[in-house]
Amino acid sequence: MTARFDSCSDALEQAAHLYRDAGDVEGEMRAVGLLGMVHFTYAPLEGAQRIRALLDRVGPREPSMPLVSLYSSLSMNLTVAGRYREALEAAQSATEIARVLGVSGRSPGWRRCAGRRWG
């Protein structure tokens, strides 16, 4: 948020690896979703590729907030990269999962944290 993208990216990469090594899929989804929110600012195709690789690897999953964040982040990367139709599909996936969870309209976790921190 304060544009210290290098250190942010390093920390999130490390977090994603630690979660993966620990077999914590939801934790890894949260870290990669956040990493995507850094990627879209300077390398959106790389960000989209990273998120899609994780989605492919983990396969179909139960609806969860980390999954909502992951699809939201994918949509943002695709929007910046000019892939608007794919971005819309990802946004729709995020919305559908959020509806199932009964949290439609709520912000992804990282945004709620930001609101508390700076509020």
Added chain:
Amino acid sequence: MRGPALGLMGRLEEARRVLEERLSLAEAANDYWGQLSAAHYLGKLSMPQGDFDAALHYHGRALELAERLGARSRISAETSNLSEVLFYLGDWARARSHAERAVEQARWASSGLSASYFQYADVFRRLGMIRAAIGEREDAVACFEESVALAERIPYPEAERSGQYSLAEQELLQGKPGTALARLEPLVERSDPEELGIVRLLPYLAWAYLELGDGDRAEEVVLEGIERARAQGHRLALVELLRVRGMVLARRRRWDVAERVFQEAVSVARSIRYPYAEARALYEWGLMYAGKPDSRQARERLEEASEIFRGLGSRLYSDLAQKVISWPG
């Protein structure tokens, strides 16, 4: 995230409704980042609609939120967005000061990955747009080239297109339509015609065809553009397309139709309060009469245009208009 994608696909009204709802929800949740993102896109989508009051409101709000959050790259981006709205509204002194500040912020506050922040491509282009309109061509071209280089590297096609049409416009003004055409054609060919950014390329593409002597193709492109701009409610593109259609018709000696088209271009520009577009339409309208035996109408249009250009501070067009006015007969 539906709002931005919908808007960039040319579905402006639908996008606006989604984003307004998103903004309300973010406000209710005290989600400042969500508010910033929604306000940013609401401002960005208000601009093509020619709703500059809304654009000023939303980008002003986004800037306040960015400052509150300490989001440095966003502070630069929103300052730059405000400069674009001020430029359209004719307040070029403030537009320039905002655009210069945004570029300074982008340069001194950025290193490493943050130096490639995607919105900086627009930040550089906007300073170029203002410099070009004032008549500082070389500095403007340098800004556009920096913008395109960053947009290509990211890749950020929306900004790449904007930078490329800005460069194409400079080439057209320099009498290099072939170079402009080579720049624009591939961008149009590889894009989805429904996308919001494509319609702004079309006036310059049609202008390039016109200068290369292909009036049929120029008319075809400009008519297609007008249809799309009307369907999308893209009044910013519409006003440019109408001006170029008037130029095409004038060149083909279809004076009566051209007269009505220029009239509509001026009327749209006035309705959205975009004086530079109004003056450019009046200038081309005046040029159409300049080659005719009774040049009274030419003088009237050109003097009207010249007065607006002088008020704005556009040395380039002010000089061009004065040159035509002082022609004998």
